[in-house]
Amino acid sequence: MRNVMVLALSAALLAAWATEEPVDLxxxxxxxxxxxxxxxxxxxxxxxxxxxxxRLTGSPGIEGAAKWVINRLEEWGLTGAKMETWGPFGRGWSSTRFTAHLKAPQYAPLIGFARPWSPGTSGPISGEPVMAVIKTNADFEKFKGKLKGKIALLERPPSIVPIVAPPSRRFTETDLAGMFAAPDPGAAVVGLNPSAPGQPAPDREKARKFRNDLNKFLVDEGVMVAVYAGERDLGTVRATSAGSHESKDPVPPPSVAIAAEQYNRIARLIEKKIPVTVEFDIQAEFLPEKDSFNVVGEIPGSSKKDEVVMLGAHMDSWTGGTGATDNAAGSAVMMEAIRILKALNLNMPRTVRIALWTGEEQGMLGSKAYVKSHFADPEVMSPKPEHAKLAGYFNIDNGTGKIRGVYLQGND
Ligand SMILES: [Zn+2]
Known part of the structure; x- marks a missing residue:
């Protein structure tokens, strides 16, 4: 499947120049x-x-992956393979141990993990779980003075329904035509969500403020562990940040995500007033404040070497899995595309540069920093000389599957 993706990318690259330069079949x-x-x-x-x-940004995992990428780019003969720093990013985070158990009314191991930027527990701790569904600042009052030393389940039990449709399917021609007819992005960029045309952009600032208020409240109230339901079912656990990479934001209590089915079992036991005990043992640490980096490398061009075609993808991920589809897949395709171009020793007029970004999951921080330092500060939109020399940029962050079109994501 991914071979096809590389092919599609290469063909797209060539097609973009087809009007000016003949295609060399x-x-x-x-x-x-x-x-x-x-x-x-x-x-x-x-x-x-x-x-x-x-490969969480700021973690040892992403540094190891970046060094591995740079070694490969050098081995293939690319020029200038390096980490290009940007920052400040903030505090890093690393988790080296997680265990979770239901101890009463019956023993069961729990599937889960520490949510990024959660502190550890200083050894195993066990306690009584309570429901504490807190969705707005107004909910704080309901739980004031009731959560000390408790393991707080902070979400309504998610509904889990039988899966009756295939988990993935091929887009029909009608689906593709619908995407092609997406609203004019010129009118839609501001306030709309580029990854879901026609939908309002999530209010990140509001969500972030509430997360900070909630974390402070939970710590002030003496919550022992904050528990969230993994967003998926079938034992798959998905979760994003417990807290923040920015040191100015409050540190949450130890914070975990567990499998939705198990979260719901505990919630049902609580509802029926059956005594429940759960235990967590989390080793996690904040790492000192540090800049982050993008990984870059290039194949210098010949007659138009100061013109640049860029290939990119974000290589950072969250921590519940290994970030295979989001976005090792895209990173690997871009690495393979540039490996092929180099291996064939093609005489390419323009320079081809790969850039694997970090900080994407925290708000496209790495690629934004790259744009600002190389092309233009979006605040003032005064293009730098490099801007005029950028011939094109190809990005993949769409998971797996054949490429059947190009998402412009509000950029056309
Ligand atoms: Zn992504």
């Missing part, structure tokens, strides 16, 4: 042959995910 065929017969794309995914693990 012999070269296209050589690219296809290297992609299909000598693919290394799954090896890139293996090292990014299975070997380097989760």
């Amino acid at each position: 012999r070269t296209v065929n050589r690219i296809k042959a290297e992609a299909f017969d000598n693919s290394k794309v799954m090896e890139h995914v293996f090292f990014l995910t299975d070997v380097n693990g989760p």
